[in-house]
Amino acid sequence: MTSSPPEITTTGQLRASGHVHRPLRAELRENLLAALADGPDPWPGIHGFDTTVIPQLERALIAGHDIVLLGERGQGKTRLLRSLVGLLDEWSPVIAGSELGEHPYQPVTPASLRRAAELGDDLPVAWRHRSERYAEKLATPDTSVADLIGDVDPIRVAEGRSLGDPETIHYGLVPRSHRGIVAINELPDLAERIQVSLLNVMEERDIQIRGYVLRLDLDVLIVATANPEDYTNRGRIITPLQDRFGAEIRTHYPPTIDEEVAVIRQEAELVADVPEYLLEILARFTRNLRESDAVDQRAGVSARFAIAGAETIAAAALHRATRQHEPEAVARPVDLETAVDVLGGKIEFETGEEGRERAILEHLLRTAVAETARAHLSGIDATVLVDALHGRSGGPAAATVMTGEQVPAADVLAAMPVLGESDLFDRVAGRLDAHTPGERAGALELLLESLYLERLIGKESAGGETVYG
Template sequence: EDYTARGKIITPLKDRIGSEIRTHYPATIEQGIAITAQEAWLDRPSPIAVRIPEYIKQVAEHLAFLAREDKRVDKRSGVSQRLPISAIENVVSNAERRALRAKEDVAVPRILDIYSALPAVTGKLELEYEGELKGGDTVARELIRAAVGKVYNHYFDGANMAQVIQWFDLGGTLKLDENIDSAAMVKQLAGIQGLMEKVKVLGLTANEPDAVRASAAEFILEGLYAHRRISRNEERGFAAEEKRRESPREEGGRGGERPNFRRQYN
């Protein structure tokens, strides 16, 4: 093998062979998805069925596209198609593990599974100095968040999510465990007003398995988080986005008048 895991040529082997194969990145997301589907080990023997939502495939590909454009990623090493291939394999494995543990009939990956596949992402990235300062995990998380935001826009651009956002603004919080079974997760998500109705945009019906509906609703929440409409952290999970502090001009007085800080002398 004359290439490393990141697609970089191993120089001694290149010198010995005397030639190299020049490759190029997929030009479109659709091409990337097709290559990943062809090369990834997804048709594997399993006691349960695996159903990968289209938005999960799109997020994995957008992740690679965004990494190739990110200034924190070393352009000389590049980002090969191995990144989405490895990521989607790990995502499916995590979904299978959860489904087997919960004794479910179908395994459906969630956005949480993409975050769980961080080692598969960071292992395929060579970072510049700026990226090294932030850390591989931080860079990868930011890329995943940006990828989710792009795919969310594809499906929900212009959609009215006021009800969902209001639920969090009124004090609602929701912490999702990646190992929770689908039925329990749907029950939690159904408590958020207006959320489960929005999954229809993804082409789902009320007769879909809980695993499919849970994944779709979680994708919507992750999309809102990606666009800073709601917040998410490790302790509280999903919650209301913190309100921006008033600017000094607004704090100083009404009508945009500047406060009078003139010092008085006796």
């Protein structure tokens, strides 16, 4: 929740209030230490980095270093950088109307220095929220020096100012982020000549534009992300720039299933109820892909893969509930196939696997389903259901259970044999925290699929329908 800014409007009032100017790195350091001592978690929504990345990042901030995060796609690098905003003061005073958002006590541009000398304590003050002190740039090959540093503004020259006048300069992203944080995503994609333009900013803290040498006492923190494959093999970050980053921190994917599920639950925008065990299946599926020899691990398997999968099966559940007039939209194991249909393009396979991509995805998904079922349903004796599906023990003819993308939960439950003759289904529902008809139907589907994967029952699939028997 954002509070209201202070009602101070002049530099004189600011001095009278006792306000003390802090350099950016001191501000980040002191706010971080205060949060670590007794404040709120400074890294909300970051999962799996508690004992690895976060301590390294905290040490780098305390040291006042510029930082580059190295990691494959979808490891939360950008989210981690954006969380740095929370370490800034909520409101910070700036010279009202100043182009670079300078502090009233320390103007740096010629225009602000002149105004400060003329107005003194009457220099007007405005307040900038912490969210305005973070700038983000995706590095692309067409990024120019003007974008990052600045260039001569022809309109100001046309107004009658001379080319030697520093006020003819239009400042780029980095100077405009004075007293803030500049994040550059995919830094290796910057052309080398553009990387050179950052050298003075990161070391001498000044800028050079078309022959101008302005000793602007810039106060910025440069943070960046890079793919380690680009970084180490292609050598696309020039050595002098690499040397100016005080900290290089390797990120990684969530180390545990629970943390992977937490990321999915946090990031996915779900339009229907998705039970926790289905998110676990997607998390295990993603981890299996990351460990598969058939997948190009240099490209990585992004967390967005599982997030998109969760959103897809939720959409499938809502689609079914709408068409079949179900009272609730609940995702079930049968919806996992819809995720495989659309997610294959997010994976890069090894060269020798052409034509086998679908089979590899289906195999690794079945493995994930089996692992999840084993984790939640182990110890449950399903003999009574297996016997009913086989027609054993002199009972009625072998039963079958049909499910599918458009089969309502009520039909799945109605088709289950021995439903009222055993507590099997109640035990399964209890293990999977399933209460509503949609949730119970999904739990029983997982049981049936696990029995099929254990080769205790058969399964046939065609036209979006699956029959167990």
